[in-house]
Amino acid sequence: MLASGLLAPLWLAAFVLARQLTPRDAKSNALYLDDIEPRDVNLKIISPAPDGRVPLFSWETTSIPPQQLSGTLQSKLGAVGQFLSIFEFADVDVSASKTTPPTYNLQGPGNCKVFPGDVKWPSPASWAALKLVTGGALLKPLPQASVCYANTGGSVSAAKCQAMAKSWTDPFAQLDDPLEMLSALYQGMTCQPPAIFNRTNTCLQGGYPTYVVKITNVAQIQLAINFARNTGIRLVIRNTGHDFSGKSGGAGALSIWTHHLKDVAYLPTYKDSSYTGSAIKVGVGVQGFELYAAMDKLSLVALGGECPTVGTAGGWIQGGGHSPVSSLWGMGADHALGFEVVTADGRLVTANKKMNPDLYWALRGGGGGTFGVVTSVIMRVHKDIPVTAVSWNYGTGPNVTAATFSAAFKDYLTTFPEGAKNGIYSYWNVFNFGGAMTFSMAPYFAAGKSLAETRALIEPHFTKLKSLGIPVTPKYTTFPGFHAAYNASFPVEAVNNKGIVTASRMFPKANWATPQAFNTMYTALWATIESGKAIIGYNISPTWARGGKQDTAVNPAWRTGIAYLITGFPHADLYASGAELLAERENFTRGTMESWRKLTPGSGAYLNEGDRIQPNFQWAFWGSHYPRLLEIKKRYDPFNLFYATTGVGSEFYEVRSETGYPDENGRLCVKARPEMYFAEGPEYVEGSEDA
Ligand SMILES: Cc1cc2nc3c(=O)[nH]c(=O)nc-3n(C[C@H](O)[C@H](O)[C@H](O)COP(=O)(O)OP(=O)(O)OC[C@H]3O[C@@H](n4cnc5c(N)ncnc54)[C@H](O)[C@@H]3O)c2cc1C
Structure with a gap:
């Protein structure tokens, strides 16, 4: 619940990237976690059983063993018992069997997933049966902005519509909606408040799922999986909807919405073959701000995103997960000791070092929505640690020319190797508003560092700014622990940006190795800024050693990188045709992003914050891990039940978008000519970045 509805000012929202940052110094305009009423998760203390197994959450103990399906459902289905077959488990037990050849024959016309209106689309009685067996959990929601339009048959309210337009970018107003993908562009822009976008004066379901x-x-997850697999319809998984590419939605799909699985349990002692120490078990619906608050009570730090509202155990950890403490302790996925997961055959399994180790490996970086729920x-x-945080900002103006601004920004980039070596995580942005440029550090996060140590690292940069005649007043704050530092440093980030296309890239240490390499990189980055694009950047260094030397599927480009940069642009005219919009974004992917790729040969991009039309996404998001990931995908999902755009195995499928724009508004079909993985560099050798 919000104490005040203050988010990024609209003039800024029009320009910024998907994160829509609020300048750190404008605290009066930003919403901080301290402004929000705390929302406690259920925190318990548990111990592993003598055989090492960790107890299930109460809602996990409801899982249905395949042999008990009929007994469990007969009593519920009663008169509609003839529907039992649509809930049956797959014959093949994917975790017990060797790889069975994957099928690329879909049940819908044109080798597509069965879609609403198709002859094979489940009958109303089948849906009623699903509702019955899930205890009424099946919803058929209209898009939330349907309150603005008369065509859907839902209730219309001008007041609600107006309020919705106002809170459209507020994550807390969006996350409890069963459908919201937080990405209108990839939903297909078919139903937004008219004050924001209105192409047809109607509200259509578009890329939002049909049922949720x-x-x-867990039984509900199993039944939904079995239902989707047996009927041939599309299945999607949504937790919070934060994925940059709209992977939490899909037209004509049944959505599994895991947002409400909120428990956290503390394990004072946990032991496996390579770790002994304290651990936590986190329900997949728990969000970053909830987890941090729970850990604070135990004087512990768990890794989570810098964005408070991202779901920690969903797409974040499965996609790798970068965090404000990543330069000290590695990626989120490096911290996963085990998962409970419902696989595509409908069975609940454990994936850890002992059980289903290949699935465990894939879930640590292989991406959400791909291997199971x-x-x-x-x-x-x-253990909790003190933090020193620094923020500062400056911009062009009467006394600061673009050339001076550029010299200042360039000088900041020279600090990256030292920052990386010293465990610094910095989060900053550069904007160019028609020639007026701003730099904002929000924040320079020195976890485990004292004020004096932090000053020693960053003061030389302030000396340089002074010599350039740029007035800055850096704000240093020391905090006794992570939670207080986090709450004060990272405001709630806005969502549902207006038609902004983004892409990301990791920049390796090699770009700083010689003055020539550095200058070449800088020239290209400056060209990006001069072209009017913003850069949201991080000085971050989650090396393999810092992550605890874990064998994971995390993109090796994270290990070698010392900078992670995101850029993007807003489409000039969202009312243009799909083909025109596609041409504009291809220009970006093949233009600006190609120049970034040329600077960083063999490096990669972050799959959770990626370009939806990323060329050779397989290498960009996973590097040399990809071939192994694809084998695991084939083994654990031979039915190709799970599909995530740019996910592992997605090269064999395509969404046939209604407008031709790469979005989720269309049928999911087998692709005639898949674009296959190719290596863009040598195989990653663990720890080579530290050599
Ligand atoms: C404002 C903003 C800030 C962000 N900040 C950070 C950050 O600091 N660090 C960072 O690393 N990333 C960040 N991200 C990216 C974020 O990590 C990804 O969007 C992440 O995938 C979100 O996961 P989710 O489960 O919350 O969201 P969703 O969009 O619901 O899910 C993301 C993907 O995971 C799948 N998935 C969801 N739940 C499950 C499940 N239970 N089982 C299997 N698959 C599942 C979905 O199908 C989808 O493919 C940010 C994104 C935004 C929009």
Whole structure:
């Protein structure tokens, strides 16, 4: 619940990237976690059983063993018992069997997933049966902005519509909606408040799923999976909807919505073959701000995103997960000790070092929405540490020319190797508003560093700014622990940006190795800024050693990188045709992003914050891990039940978008000519970045 509805000012929202940052110094305009009423998760203390197994959450104990399906459902289905077959488990037990050849024959016309209106689309009685067996958890929601339009048959309210337009970018107003993908562009822009966008004066479902199961227990997940697999319809998984590419939605799909699985349990002692220490078990619906608050009570730190509202155990950890403490302790995925996951055959399995180790490996970085529905994760945690945070900003103006601004920004980039070596995580942005440029550090996060140590690292840069005649007043704050530092440093980030296309890239240490390499990189980055694009950047260094030397599927480009940069642009005219919009974004992908790729040969991009039309996404998001990931995908999902755009195995499928724009508004079909993985560099050798 919000104490005040203050988010990024609209003039800024029009320009910024998907994160829509609020300048750190404008605290009066930003919403901080301290402004929000705390929302406690259920925190318990548990111990592993003598055989090492960690107890399930109560809602995980409801899982249905395949042999008990009929007994469990007969009593519920009663008169509609003839529908039992649509809930049956797959014959093949994917975790017990060797790889069975994957099928590329879909049940809908044109080798597509069965779609609303198709002859094979489940009958109303089948949907009623699904509702019955899930205890009423099946929803058929209209898009939330349907309150603005008369065509849907839903209730219309001008007042609600107006209020919705106002809170459209506020994550807390969006996350409890069963459908919201937080990405209108990839939803297909078919139903937004008219004050924001209105192409047809109607509200259509577009890329929003058709049905949603609001999950409160594992049995519901199993039944939804079996239903989708047996009927041939599309299945999607949504937790919070934060994925940059709209991977939490899909037209004509049944959605498994895991947002309400909120428990956290503390394991004072956890032991496996390579770790002994404290750990936590986290329900997949728990969001960053909830987890941090729970850990604070235990004087511990768990890794989570810098964005408070991202779901920790869903797409974040499965996609790798960068965090404000990543330069000290590695990636989120490095901390996963085990998962509970419902696989495509409908069975609940454990994936850890002993059980289903290949699935465990894939879930640590291989991406969400691909290998199964995760219900909880066990994570390593760290003892709390003090933090020093610094923020500053400056911009062009009467006394600061663009050339001076550029010299200042360039000088800041020279600090990256030292920052990386010293465990600094910095989060900053550069904007160019028609020639007026701003730099904002929000924040320079020195976890575990004293004020004096932090000053020693960054003061030389302030000396340089002074010599350039740029007036800055850096604000240093020291905090006794992570939670207070986090709450004060990272405001709630806005969502549902207006038609902004983004892409990302990791920049390796090699770009700083010689003055020539550095200058070449800088020239290209400056060209990006001069072209009017913003850069949201990080000085971040989650090396393999810092992550605890874990064998994971995390993109090796994270290990070698010391900078992670995101850029993007807003489409000039969202009312242009799909083909025109596509041409504009291809220009970006093949233009600006190609120049970034040329600077960083063999490096990669972050799959959770990626370009939806990323060329050779397989290498860009996973590097040399990809071939192994694809084999695991084939083994654990031979039915190709799970599909995530640019996910592992997605090269064999395509969404046939209604407008031709790469969005989720269309049928999911087998692709005639898949674009296959090719290596863009040598195989990653763990720890080579530290050599
Ligand atoms: C404002 C903003 C800030 C962000 N900040 C950060 C950050 O600091 N660090 C960072 O690393 N990333 C960040 N991200 C990116 C974020 O990590 C990804 O969007 C992440 O995938 C979100 O996961 P989710 O489960 O919350 O969201 P969703 O969009 O619901 O899910 C993301 C993907 O995971 C799948 N998925 C969701 N739940 C499950 C499940 N239970 N089992 C299997 N698959 C599942 C979905 O199908 C989808 O493919 C940010 C994104 C935004 C929009």
